[in-house]
Amino acid sequence: MANDVNLNRLAVFVALVRAGSFTAAAEQLGLTKAMVSQHLAKLERELGATLLLRSTRRMSLTEAGTRFHADCVRLLADAEAAIERVGGNRDTPSGTLRLTTSTDYGMAVVAPALASFCRLHPQVQVDLVIGDRVSDLIAERFDLAIRVGWLRDSSMHAVRLGGFRQLVVAAPAYLSAHGTPRRPEDLAAHGWIAMSVLATPLRWTFVGSGGKRRSVRMRQVAQANNAAAVRAMVLAGAGVAVLPDYLAEEDIRSGRLVVLLAQYRLPQGGIHAVYPGKHPPAKVRRFIDHLRERLAPA
Known part of the structure; x- marks a missing residue:
């Protein structure tokens, strides 16, 4: 036989x-x-x-x-x-790179990085799937996921690419109408735009320069299920919110948003590349390196 x-x-x-x-x-x-x-x-x-x-x-x-x-x-x-x-093909990126990431990070960071990566490696085609659901990489045949925040326990391999700061922000028009908070406790009197997918969207702990921790419970006026939607409401003057630095930096530089309580720190999140298998193909390894270089401090 x-x-x-x-x-x-x-x-x-x-x-x-x-x-x-x-x-x-x-x-x-x-x-x-x-x-x-x-x-x-x-x-x-x-x-x-x-x-x-x-x-x-x-x-x-x-x-x-x-x-x-x-x-x-x-x-x-x-x-x-x-x-x-x-x-x-071990060292030459080729074929289709299928990857997934969150909506806000995908639009702000991953999509531009993929554009420059494709220019460097024309043998690679890209299939980017963005969404705020955590995808099953094996079942959905993804080569790679770029995950932002805090990793769940997983059998996948993960590489830390960098991190991001969480910033308390508001629009100048909102601050003109409602005043500028000077202490974390002042935020309780302001309208808060919550990120509903977080575990505790209305409770935040601030750490001062001396290491003292101060927890505040916010008063919600609106909520949204992704950071891009929260940003849009903050820009429209609906209230105060926490946004990741990669999503707010351009608005801060242009004056559309103001950073509040800059002397206090909020927990920092991580940015990770997650992939199945011990030996990722060249297209995955090269894109991880490419994204890490783009995220490195200037």
Whole structure:
């Protein structure tokens, strides 16, 4: 039966035919003559067919052996070509890079990084899927996920690419109408725009320069399920919120948003590349390096 055939014996059989004798084949394979003979005998027994006729002076292929030899040569050549292709692609990014990340981070950071990556590696095509649901990388056939925040326990491999600060922000028009908070406790009197997907969207702990912790419970006026929507409401003057620095920096530089309580710190989040398998392909490794370089402090 085909399922009972030891495929390693095919290489021994092909080498034997090529060498023309058991002695020469044994020398080429680094085996003893007896071991080559045993491999052939077991292969014939597994196949239920005689492949070689041999005497003290010569050997010759049977009709079945001739056909089988041709098939084995082709199979071994295909296997060698497949191995060479894998080895050749080990360090050259190619194929489709399918990755997923959150909506806000995908739009603000990952999509621009992918654009520059594709210019550097034109052999790579990109399939970016953004959304705030944590995807199953194996079931959904993703090569990579860029995850922002705090990682859950997982069997996946993760590489830290960087981190981000959480900033308390508001629009100038809102502050003109409601005043500027000077202490964390002042925030309780302001309208708060909450990120509903967080575990505690209305309770925040601030750490001062001396390490003193101050927890405040906010008064919610609105909520949204992703940071981009929270940002839009803050820009429109609806209230105060916490935004990640990568989403708020441009607005802060332009004056559309103001950072509040800058002397206090909120917990910092991480940015991680997460992927299945111990040996990611070149396209994954190169994009991780590319994104890490873009995230590195100037």
